[in-house]
Amino acid sequence: MSRVYNFSAGPAVLPEEVLQECADEMLDYRGCGMSVMEMSHRSAMFQQIIDEAEADLRTLMGIPANYKVLFLQGGAHQQFAAIPLNLCKLPGASGKADYINTGMWSKKALAEAKRFIDAQEVASSADETFTYIPDCSDLPIREDADYVYICENNTIYGTVYHELPNTKGKILVSDVSSMFLSQPHDVERYGVIYGGVQKNIGPAGLAITVVREDLVPEGDLADVPIMMQWRPQVDAGSLYNTPNCWDIYVCGKVFKLLLKQGGLEAMRERNVAKAQILYDFIDESSLFKGTVRKEDRSLMNVPFVTGDKELDAEFVKASKAAGLENLKGHRSVGGMRASIYNAMPVEGVEALVAFMKDFEAKH
Numbered sequence: 001m002s003r004v005y006n007f008s009a010g011p012a013v014l015p016e017e018v019l020q021e022c023a024d025e026m027l028d029y030r031g032c033g034m035s036v037m038e039m040s041h042r043s044a045m046f047q048q049i050i051d052e053a054e055a056d057l058r059t060l061m062g063i064p065a066n067y068k069v070l071f072l073q074g075g076a077h078q079q080f081a082a083i084p085l086n087l088c089k090l091p092g093a094s095g096k097a098d099y100i101n102t103g104m105w106s107k108k109a110l111a112e113a114k115r116f117i118d119a120q121e122v123a124s125s126a127d128e129t130f131t132y133i134p135d136c137s138d139l140p141i142r143e144d145a146d147y148v149y150i151c152e153n154n155t156i157y158g159t160v161y162h163e164l165p166n167t168k169g170k171i172l173v174s175d176v177s178s179m180f181l182s183q184p185h186d187v188e189r190y191g192v193i194y195g196g197v198q199k200n201i202g203p204a205g206l207a208i209t210v211v212r213e214d215l216v217p218e219g220d221l222a223d224v225p226i227m228m229q230w231r232p233q234v235d236a237g238s239l240y241n242t243p244n245c246w247d248i249y250v251c252g253k254v255f256k257l258l259l260k261q262g263g264l265e266a267m268r269e270r271n272v273a274k275a276q277i278l279y280d281f282i283d284e285s286s287l288f289k290g291t292v293r294k295e296d297r298s299l300m301n302v303p304f305v306t307g308d309k310e311l312d313a314e315f316v317k318a319s320k321a322a323g324l325e326n327l328k329g330h331r332s333v334g335g336m337r338a339s340i341y342n343a344m345p346v347e348g349v350e351a352l353v354a355f356m357k358d359f360e361a362k363h
């Protein structure tokens, strides 16, 4: 067996020990004679899987008791709609929300919200192709906005908020898809913190939404599709309908592994050290350049370019041949992007830097 170093932005590398455990349990999960993919989501065995997954996630993130944890289908995109559809149905809601635009994922979330509510952009870094995080200390947030929305780590552009925006007392909603569990999250600073799991946690198709309980509307929202409503899923423990059982099971294994590895503070230390190796090399390189303002650099997604499209293409091709996969930048940015999520070992980053040095020496 030969596994490559997979720098994909998502679906992304998963921890080898988790994949191995899944393989070992594939045909016969703990003596029940079937795989997790085949068992009823109403069985005691699956209930234990989802209960443990939630409990471990609560421990990892330090989720307070007044927050609900939801395992939901439809990925992050479904939450782009669910967020306005739920938060703007709370008693006294104005149906207004303010969005900070730091790239494609916040832009898409805003466009989705506009279908249903009065959503507007209050800051943007579009003027410099999203290579920085705008100053969010004094934004023109509306007095009656129901919430302020950010995409905290911008997968495509490689920026991250090192400081959360001043929301002027409004609820903060954050998409943490590409930084989920990569560092501690101060859950109480958010009304909703959510993300797709396919970068740092598990297989694609599942979103985890952590929402303060008073932000989940009561009762049935007659004009909101049932699968967009958080309340039925809260009441059913994320089992309103048949969930993606397999995904929840894999995520649960990743949570246990992260706890064993020392939790999110240990993840942050590892991720800082890993990213430093790559950024240090990029900063001293005469061929490769980072595309993001230094103070806004992501620990997870590292875009870089040579400045020559043909050379970039040659780099991507040659790196693939060397077992370094998926380094091509997003089509909207070009160049290269290395996604170095939790499960990317330091050896993978070292191998990338060694390859970059060698490529530079030859060009």
Ligand SMILES: Cc1ncc(COP(=O)(O)O)c(C=O)c1O
Pocket (backbone or CB within 6 Å): 010, 074, 075, 076, 077, 078, 105, 151, 153, 154, 155, 156, 175, 176, 177, 178, 196, 197, 205
């Ligand atoms: C930050 C961020 N938000 C949202 C999404 C969309 O996620 P999904 O495909 O699960 O809807 C992505 C990318 O996949 C992303 O990187």
